[in-house]
Protein backbone atom coordinates (compact mmCIF):
# COMPACT_ATOMS: atom_id res chain seq x y z
CA UNK A 1 0.00 0.00 0.00
CA UNK A 2 1.11 3.54 -0.78
CA UNK A 3 2.68 5.58 2.01
CA UNK A 4 1.15 8.91 2.98
CA UNK A 5 3.00 12.26 3.02
CA UNK A 6 3.03 12.33 6.85
CA UNK A 7 4.53 8.81 6.85
CA UNK A 8 7.24 9.91 4.40
CA UNK A 9 7.90 12.98 6.55
CA UNK A 10 8.30 10.74 9.63
CA UNK A 11 10.70 8.46 7.72
CA UNK A 12 12.80 11.49 6.80
CA UNK A 13 12.97 12.45 10.50
CA UNK A 14 13.96 8.91 11.56
CA UNK A 15 16.60 8.79 8.81
CA UNK A 16 18.10 12.29 9.10
CA UNK A 17 17.51 13.53 12.65
CA UNK A 18 19.23 12.52 15.88
CA UNK A 19 16.94 10.96 18.51
CA UNK A 20 16.54 13.39 21.43
CA UNK A 21 17.71 16.40 19.44
CA UNK A 22 14.68 18.65 18.72
CA UNK A 23 16.64 21.05 16.50
CA UNK A 24 17.73 18.20 14.21
CA UNK A 25 14.08 17.06 13.95
CA UNK A 26 12.99 20.58 12.91
CA UNK A 27 15.86 20.81 10.39
CA UNK A 28 15.09 17.37 8.93
CA UNK A 29 11.42 18.29 8.36
CA UNK A 30 12.29 21.65 6.77
CA UNK A 31 14.86 19.97 4.51
CA UNK A 32 12.32 17.30 3.50
CA UNK A 33 9.65 19.93 2.74
CA UNK A 34 12.03 22.15 0.76
CA UNK A 35 13.74 19.41 -1.23
CA UNK A 36 11.21 16.56 -1.47
CA UNK A 37 7.54 17.38 -0.69
CA UNK A 38 5.75 20.51 0.50
CA UNK A 39 3.81 19.97 3.73
CA UNK A 40 1.67 22.34 5.81
CA UNK A 41 4.10 22.85 8.72
CA UNK A 42 4.49 26.43 9.95
CA UNK A 43 8.00 26.15 8.45
CA UNK A 44 11.35 27.80 9.16
CA UNK A 45 10.54 31.45 8.31
CA UNK A 46 7.29 31.72 10.28
CA UNK A 47 8.84 29.27 12.77
CA UNK A 48 11.42 31.89 13.76
CA UNK A 49 8.61 34.35 14.52
CA UNK A 50 6.85 31.62 16.53
CA UNK A 51 10.09 30.98 18.45
CA UNK A 52 10.51 34.67 19.31
CA UNK A 53 6.92 34.97 20.57
CA UNK A 54 7.23 31.77 22.67
CA UNK A 55 10.53 32.98 24.15
CA UNK A 56 9.04 36.41 24.94
CA UNK A 57 5.90 34.95 26.59
CA UNK A 58 7.85 32.19 28.38
CA UNK A 59 4.56 30.33 28.93
CA UNK A 60 3.79 27.72 31.57
CA UNK A 61 0.61 26.49 29.85
CA UNK A 62 0.29 26.38 26.06
CA UNK A 63 -2.54 25.17 23.82
CA UNK A 64 -1.86 24.27 20.19
CA UNK A 65 -4.84 23.78 17.88
CA UNK A 66 -3.84 21.58 14.95
CA UNK A 67 -0.87 19.30 15.57
CA UNK A 68 -0.54 17.88 12.04
CA UNK A 69 2.89 16.13 12.09
CA UNK A 70 4.11 17.84 15.26
CA UNK A 71 6.58 20.30 13.70
CA UNK A 72 5.37 23.37 15.62
CA UNK A 73 4.73 21.20 18.67
CA UNK A 74 8.46 20.36 18.74
CA UNK A 75 9.48 23.98 18.09
CA UNK A 76 7.32 25.26 20.95
CA UNK A 77 8.07 22.45 23.44
CA UNK A 78 11.80 22.90 22.84
CA UNK A 79 11.56 26.46 24.21
CA UNK A 80 9.38 25.76 27.26
CA UNK A 81 10.76 26.13 30.78
CA UNK A 82 10.90 22.98 32.97
CA UNK A 83 7.43 21.85 34.25
CA UNK A 84 5.69 23.86 31.53
CA UNK A 85 3.01 21.96 29.60
CA UNK A 86 1.91 22.02 25.97
CA UNK A 87 -1.49 20.53 25.14
CA UNK A 88 -1.94 19.97 21.40
CA UNK A 89 -5.25 19.02 19.78
CA UNK A 90 -5.45 16.95 16.62
CA UNK A 91 -8.63 15.86 14.90
CA UNK A 92 -7.16 13.46 12.34
CA UNK A 93 -6.02 10.14 13.89
CA UNK A 94 -3.49 9.48 11.10
CA UNK A 95 -1.87 12.90 11.67
CA UNK A 96 -1.91 12.24 15.44
CA UNK A 97 -0.18 8.87 15.07
CA UNK A 98 2.65 10.41 13.05
CA UNK A 99 2.92 13.43 15.37
CA UNK A 100 3.33 11.20 18.43
CA UNK A 101 6.32 9.53 16.78
CA UNK A 102 7.87 12.83 15.67
CA UNK A 103 7.46 14.23 19.21
CA UNK A 104 8.93 11.02 20.69
CA UNK A 105 11.91 11.19 18.32
CA UNK A 106 12.61 14.73 19.52
CA UNK A 107 12.59 13.50 23.14
CA UNK A 108 10.05 16.12 24.25
CA UNK A 109 7.12 13.82 25.09
CA UNK A 110 7.35 14.82 28.79
CA UNK A 111 6.30 18.39 27.93
CA UNK A 112 3.59 17.50 25.42
CA UNK A 113 0.09 16.10 25.79
CA UNK A 114 -1.41 15.25 22.39
CA UNK A 115 -5.19 14.89 22.56
CA UNK A 116 -7.21 13.49 19.66
CA UNK A 117 -10.57 15.02 18.98
CA UNK A 118 -12.45 18.08 17.72
CA UNK A 119 -11.44 21.42 19.25
CA UNK A 120 -15.09 22.32 19.74
CA UNK A 121 -15.59 19.26 21.92
CA UNK A 122 -12.26 19.38 23.78
CA UNK A 123 -11.94 23.07 24.66
CA UNK A 124 -14.90 22.95 27.10
CA UNK A 125 -13.16 20.04 28.86
CA UNK A 126 -9.81 21.72 29.38
CA UNK A 127 -10.46 22.88 32.97
CA UNK A 128 -12.15 19.77 34.30
CA UNK A 129 -10.40 16.95 32.39
CA UNK A 130 -6.95 18.49 31.84
CA UNK A 131 -6.51 20.55 35.00
CA UNK A 132 -5.99 23.77 33.06
CA UNK A 133 -6.72 27.12 34.74
CA UNK A 134 -5.94 29.50 31.87
CA UNK A 135 -3.60 29.39 28.85
CA UNK A 136 -0.63 31.76 28.67
CA UNK A 137 -0.26 31.12 24.94
CA UNK A 138 -2.54 29.60 22.25
CA UNK A 139 -1.14 28.71 18.81
CA UNK A 140 -3.97 28.48 16.25
CA UNK A 141 -3.04 26.35 13.25
CA UNK A 142 -6.03 24.08 12.64
CA UNK A 143 -8.98 24.42 10.26
CA UNK A 144 -9.13 28.09 9.31
CA UNK A 145 -12.90 28.33 9.79
CA UNK A 146 -12.47 27.15 13.40
CA UNK A 147 -10.20 29.99 14.55
CA UNK A 148 -13.03 32.41 15.39
CA UNK A 149 -15.55 29.99 16.94
CA UNK A 150 -12.80 28.38 19.03
CA UNK A 151 -11.52 31.77 20.22
CA UNK A 152 -15.03 32.73 21.34
CA UNK A 153 -15.34 29.31 22.98
CA UNK A 154 -12.07 29.80 24.91
CA UNK A 155 -13.36 33.20 26.10
CA UNK A 156 -16.67 31.66 27.18
CA UNK A 157 -14.91 28.82 29.04
CA UNK A 158 -12.73 31.30 30.95
CA UNK A 159 -9.55 29.84 29.46
CA UNK A 160 -8.03 33.25 28.66
CA UNK A 161 -6.71 35.68 31.25
CA UNK A 162 -5.58 39.33 31.02
CA UNK A 163 -2.37 39.04 28.98
CA UNK A 164 -3.02 35.67 27.36
CA UNK A 165 -1.46 35.60 23.88
CA UNK A 166 -3.15 34.17 20.76
CA UNK A 167 -0.78 33.50 17.87
CA UNK A 168 -2.53 32.52 14.63
CA UNK A 169 -0.91 30.96 11.55
CA UNK A 170 -2.17 31.42 7.96
CA UNK A 171 -4.12 34.61 8.50
CA UNK A 172 -3.43 35.52 4.82
CA UNK A 173 -3.00 32.11 3.14
CA UNK A 174 -5.26 30.16 3.24
CA UNK A 175 -6.67 33.09 5.24
CA UNK A 176 -8.91 33.56 8.27
CA UNK A 177 -10.83 36.77 7.43
CA UNK A 178 -13.55 36.51 10.08
CA UNK A 179 -10.98 35.80 12.83
CA UNK A 180 -8.74 38.71 11.70
CA UNK A 181 -11.70 41.11 11.63
CA UNK A 182 -12.68 40.00 15.13
CA UNK A 183 -9.31 40.31 16.91
CA UNK A 184 -8.47 43.57 15.08
CA UNK A 185 -11.78 45.30 15.83
CA UNK A 186 -12.60 43.93 19.30
CA UNK A 187 -11.68 46.24 22.23
CA UNK A 188 -10.79 43.09 24.15
CA UNK A 189 -7.72 42.40 21.98
CA UNK A 190 -4.56 44.25 20.98
CA UNK A 191 -3.34 42.72 17.69
CA UNK A 192 -0.13 42.84 15.68
CA UNK A 193 0.55 41.34 12.24
CA UNK A 194 3.90 39.66 11.48
CA UNK A 195 4.28 39.61 7.69
CA UNK A 196 6.01 36.50 6.33
CA UNK A 197 5.50 33.85 3.65
CA UNK A 198 3.57 30.63 3.29
CA UNK A 199 5.90 27.85 4.42
CA UNK A 200 8.57 26.90 1.86
CA UNK A 201 7.16 29.34 -0.74
CA UNK A 202 7.29 33.00 -1.83
CA UNK A 203 3.52 33.43 -1.36
CA UNK A 204 2.59 36.06 1.25
CA UNK A 205 1.31 34.82 4.57
CA UNK A 206 1.75 35.91 8.18
CA UNK A 207 1.08 35.40 11.85
CA UNK A 208 -1.32 37.52 13.90
CA UNK A 209 -0.40 38.00 17.55
CA UNK A 210 -3.31 39.10 19.76
CA UNK A 211 -3.14 39.95 23.47
CA UNK A 212 -6.37 39.30 25.38
CA UNK A 213 -7.03 42.40 27.51
CA UNK A 214 -9.56 40.73 29.83
Ligand SMILES: O=C(NCCc1nnc(-c2ccc3[nH]cnc3c2)[nH]1)c1cc(-c2ccc(F)cc2)cc(O)c1O
Pocket residue numbers: 040041042065066067068089090091092095117118119120141142143144146169170173174198199
Ligand atom coordinates in the same frame (compact mmCIF):
# COMPACT_ATOMS: atom_id res chain seq x y z
O1 LIG B 1 -5.17 23.43 6.71
C1 LIG B 1 -4.18 23.78 7.29
N1 LIG B 1 -3.96 23.46 8.56
C2 LIG B 1 -4.94 22.64 9.27
C3 LIG B 1 -4.54 21.18 9.23
C4 LIG B 1 -5.08 20.57 10.44
N2 LIG B 1 -4.42 19.71 11.22
N3 LIG B 1 -5.23 19.44 12.24
C5 LIG B 1 -6.35 20.13 12.05
C6 LIG B 1 -7.44 20.14 12.95
C7 LIG B 1 -8.72 20.48 12.57
C8 LIG B 1 -9.74 20.50 13.48
C9 LIG B 1 -9.45 20.21 14.79
N4 LIG B 1 -10.23 20.12 15.90
C10 LIG B 1 -9.39 19.74 16.90
N5 LIG B 1 -8.16 19.59 16.48
C11 LIG B 1 -8.17 19.87 15.16
C12 LIG B 1 -7.16 19.83 14.25
N6 LIG B 1 -6.30 20.84 10.93
C13 LIG B 1 -3.10 24.55 6.60
C14 LIG B 1 -3.18 24.65 5.21
C15 LIG B 1 -2.18 25.33 4.50
C16 LIG B 1 -2.25 25.45 3.03
C17 LIG B 1 -1.84 26.61 2.41
C18 LIG B 1 -1.89 26.72 1.02
C19 LIG B 1 -2.37 25.67 0.27
F1 LIG B 1 -2.41 25.76 -1.07
C20 LIG B 1 -2.79 24.50 0.91
C21 LIG B 1 -2.74 24.39 2.27
C22 LIG B 1 -1.09 25.92 5.18
C23 LIG B 1 -1.04 25.81 6.57
O2 LIG B 1 -0.01 26.36 7.27
C24 LIG B 1 -2.03 25.15 7.27
O3 LIG B 1 -1.93 25.11 8.64
Ligand SMILES: [Mg+2]
Pocket residue numbers: 040041042141169170
Ligand atom coordinates in the same frame (compact mmCIF):
# COMPACT_ATOMS: atom_id res chain seq x y z
MG1 LIG C 1 -0.48 26.54 9.30
